[in-house]
Amino acid sequence: MTSNPIKTPGPTPQAEEEIPLPPPENEVNLANLAIPLGETILTLNLEGGPVYGILQRSRAMTAQSDYFRLQFRGYARAVGAHWQLLEGDDSRFHAVYNHAWVRLDRPSQTVTFGPKSGVQCSQALQGSGLDTYLFGNVIAWAKGVCPDYAxxxxxxxxxxxxxxEERMQKHAFYAGQAFQFEWQDQTQRSALYFKDKVSKLLGVWNKEAIREFGGEEMLKMLAGxxxxxxxxQQKLEQLESAHDSLKRALQKEKSTSQILTGVLIVAAIVAxxxxx
Known part of the structure; x- marks a missing residue:
């Protein structure tokens, strides 16, 4: 009778250690790497007159991140038939004002919107809806690229x-894009805005307040x-021609009147x- 060999248990496999995810890349470094994708002319409707400026789109892509940014610089405000050139923060691409960005982190599959302190408009552009336009557009871009990211x-x-009123406006700004918004203290000086997925955001803005001019539309406007x-010019030439004709007729009438006056004087003297 043969006996079965006794099997001794082997070493139990150790649980695989999870590899920690790398931290997200710094958005400032990504901003320095961003390459302009193109520019568009925007018209902002304000009470003092429409403001015209340039919207620039730029993007940076690395092995870990995808960074998309919108920046606006004002050019001039139309006041009646005159244009007032903008200056200072209103007239240049700024790192604080009149811009918005979004950073995609592939390892963690998360999205971060910025500026982290919120989209801010420079003084002359406040109340134009530019902040909602910029924020809504970066949201719309993210929805098209990574809708399932957190x-x-x-x-x-x-x-x-x-x-x-300013606190209510800030709340409405984020709620208008379908973010959840919660104050973090009783004095309502800090607040958290959040949502679980990019696809659940809206990405909207007032298209009547801000108008984009593409290349073809600009050519049509210039042609018009x-x-x-x-x-x-043709009408002016016609008016000038009519003015010259009237001037000649008046000069002829004046000459005739002078002749008649002379004749009358001579007749009076003879009489x-x-x-x-």
Whole structure:
């Protein structure tokens, strides 16, 4: 009778250690790597007159990240028939004002929206809806690229002198894009905005307040202006011709009147002589 060999248990396999994910890349470094993709002319409708400026799109791609940014610089405000050139923060691509960005982190499959302190407009562009336009566009871009990515929560802070109306506007700004918004303290000086997935955001803005001009539309507008200018030039030439004709007629009438006056004077003198 043969006995079965006794099997001794082998070493149990050790659990595989999870490899930690790399930290997200710094958005400042990504901004320095960003390459312009193109520019568009924007018109912002404000009470003092429309403002015209340049919107620039730029993007940076690395093995870990995809970074997309929108920046706006104002050019001039139209006041009646005159243009007032903008200056300072309103007229240049800025690292604080009039821009928005989004960073995709592939290892963690998360998205971060910025600026982290919130989109801010420079003084002359406040109330134009530019902040909603910029934020809505980077959201729309992210929805098209990574709709299933999670969203890293954002924290914003408010100043001590912030009014109740300003706090309500800040709440409405994020809620208008379908973010959840929660104040983090009783004084409502800091708040968290968050959402679980990019696809659940809206990415909307007021298309009546801000208008984009593409290349073809600009050419059509320039062609229309040239046609209107040619029509005005033709009308001006017709008016000048009519003015010259009227001027000649008046000069002829003046000459005729002078001749008649001379004749009348001569006749009067002859009559006086005849009486004498």
């Amino acid at each position: 969203i890293a929560p954002g924290l914003i802070t408010m100043g001590q002198t912030t009014s109740e 202006q040239d046609e209107a200018r040619a029509a005005l 006086i002589w005849a009486v004498i």
